[in-house]
Amino acid sequence: MTLNPHPTYPSxxxxxxxxxxxxxxxSGQLVGRAEHVASGDSTxxxxxxxxxxxxxxxxxxxRRELP
Incomplete structure (x- = not known):
């Protein structure tokens, strides 16, 4: 078996x-913080x-960072 070098969900x-x-x-009230794991960018x-x-x-x- 060969593993796909391009994962379906890259990190x-x-x-x-x-x-x-x-x-x-x-109640539809979403409040919080989101962070991109690889870069640490957040909002x-x-x-x-x-x-x-x-x-x-x-x-x-x-997007250009993804394979």
Missing amino acids: AGAYVVRMHRDARPE DFATAQELLAWLMQHAAAN
Whole structure:
């Protein structure tokens, strides 16, 4: 068996999302911090829209790092 040298989910595409203690996801209130594992770039977000906008912008800008 040969392993694929290009992983399906490379670590350069890994993010950590931490929810603030005051977040109420059951009510749609997402508040927290997101961090890109490889670079350490991070942002605080107060809404799901802010989180998704940052993730899309950051991932697009860093796409060239992925195989």
